[in-house]
Amino acid sequence: MATFPISIDSAGGEYMESVLVVGWAKRPGDRIKAGDLLVTVETAKAATEIEAERDGFLATIQYGEGQEAPVGAVLGTLSDTDVISESKLVRTKADPASVDLPNVAGREPSPADAALGKVSAGRINASPLARRLAQAARLDLATIAGSGPNGRIKQRDIAAALAAKEIPATGPADERTDAETAPPGPVPAAWPPRSLDPIVLLHGFAADRSLWRQVIPLLSTAREVIALDLPGHGSEAATSVTSIEAIALDLSDRLEAMRVSRAHLVGHSLGGAAALSLSALGCLAVRSVTLFAPGGLGPEINGGFISGLSSATSAEALDQWLGVMVAERSSLPAGYAAAAFRQFQRTGNAATLAMMASVLFPGGTQAFNLQSALSALTVPTRLVWGKADRVVPAAHAMAAPGFAALHLLDGVGHVPPIEAPALAARLIAETVLSAG
Numbered sequence: 001m002a003t004f005p006i007s008i009d010s011a012g013g014e015y016m017e018s019v020l021v022v023g024w025a026k027r028p029g030d031r032i033k034a035g036d037l038l039v040t041v042e043t044a045k046a047a048t049e050i051e052a053e054r055d056g057f058l059a060t061i062q063y064g065e066g067q068e069a070p071v072g073a074v075l076g077t078l079s080d081t082d083v084i085s086e087s088k089l090v091r092t093k094a095d096p097a098s099v100d101l102p103n104v105a106g107r108e109p110s111p112a113d114a115a116l117g118k119v120s121a122g123r124i125n126a127s128p129l130a131r132r133l134a135q136a137a138r139l140d141l142a143t144i145a146g147s148g149p150n151g152r153i154k155q156r157d158i159a160a161a162l163a164a165k166e167i168p169a170t171g172p173a174d175e176r177t178d179a180e181t182a183p184p185g186p187v188p189a190a191w192p193p194r195s196l197d198p199i200v201l202l203h204g205f206a207a208d209r210s211l212w213r214q215v216i217p218l219l220s221t222a223r224e225v226i227a228l229d230l231p232g233h234g235s236e237a238a239t240s241v242t243s244i245e246a247i248a249l250d251l252s253d254r255l256e257a258m259r260v261s262r263a264h265l266v267g268h269s270l271g272g273a274a275a276l277s278l279s280a281l282g283c284l285a286v287r288s289v290t291l292f293a294p295g296g297l298g299p300e301i302n303g304g305f306i307s308g309l310s311s312a313t314s315a316e317a318l319d320q321w322l323g324v325m326v327a328e329r330s331s332l333p334a335g336y337a338a339a340a341f342r343q344f345q346r347t348g349n350a351a352t353l354a355m356m357a358s359v360l361f362p363g364g365t366q367a368f369n370l371q372s373a374l375s376a377l378t379v380p381t382r383l384v385w386g387k388a389d390r391v392v393p394a395a396h397a398m399a400a401p402g403f404a405a406l407h408l409l410d411g412v413g414h415v416p417p418i419e420a421p422a423l424a425a426r427l428i429a430e431t432v433l434s435a436g
Helices: 111-116 128-137 155-164 244-257 270-281 303-311 315-325 336-347 350-360 371-375 394-399 421-434
Strands: 003-006 018-024 037-042 047-051 056-061 068-070 076-079 199-202 225-228 262-268 285-292 381-386 405-409
Touching: 037 336, 047 336, 128 155, 128 421, 155 421, 199 270, 225 244, 244 270, 262 270, 262 421, 270 285, 270 371, 285 421, 303 315, 303 350, 315 336, 381 394, 381 421, 394 405, 405 421
Parallel strands: 199 225, 199 262, 262 285, 285 381, 381 405
Antiparallel strands: 003 076, 018 037, 018 068, 037 047, 056 076
């Protein structure tokens, strides 16, 4: 059996030391055709899609979603035969904060791995993700001590630096369990007990749990963070729902299966509406609620945006609509639209999204009202809205009850988790901390 490496050596001439694996489009054992998308990686500036150079089968995955890989390292392998021994498949844990390269999953260090710790003249030794997070938080990398190999600054070092600047933390960083880093997906037969109530993150319409990619590393590593895909989205693309109540029931069932009975809820846009509806069900002991431009607080919504997202037939068309959701297009990483469009194609949920849009937002109107659910909350509650929101009017924030904290952000559009991730993480942490 001949095998062929899957790797990346550069991205448009950009200087790189490592890349972040965003997601694999195939699984070990899948048949591959030349030109098929294999894996998407992210550098400090752009998302890059790696396609197969030959026909074959995906044999192994060396770096899983969320892990950093040195430039030139073997991300996985292709085989010319479909004879794959399960015992030889490399299974990685999607926990970028706990993986120190090189030597993931028992690999022998390669020359590219050894090069990871080296610093070019005058360049600070930091991962692309750490650079992006530091830039978002306006931190000077020169003042941060790196905990990675050869003093490399990693995302956990950025989180520690933010904590030192009095961004609330919820416990010591060494209390994480394997369950806290487990990605959403098939639920294990038994989840270990939780010492702290987890934070549950819910994304907006036509997005997926990757919306929170820049926020999660900035939250305390002592508390479990669970990012779920809404029904009809991402890994739940096959699940079709026709009401906000059905979304909440689906989320409730999944959280119950994960043995989550108490949680801090965080939602963006449709995910915010889902968080309010989930709170109203009463099946979950809600400890706090943080809402970013939530749906359900007024009838108005940008119907063209909703329709454009769910019906875009090209990356170029999608790019135009994605530009509507942010105040400044520069806040979207290069290649974001292309990667998002490929994700739509992979999940094949365009028809489901169109159906959900027709019942949840008929005629460009929000068909549900959750003001009473918001007013009924008895836990710490925070609403965050970008003043430049062109999807859900910031005027809806005026529906916030007197007990809720309200933040109106200058220079931010509809997606604070993307446009202002450091502030988003801080506000989530403050809400969680205030619950005691």
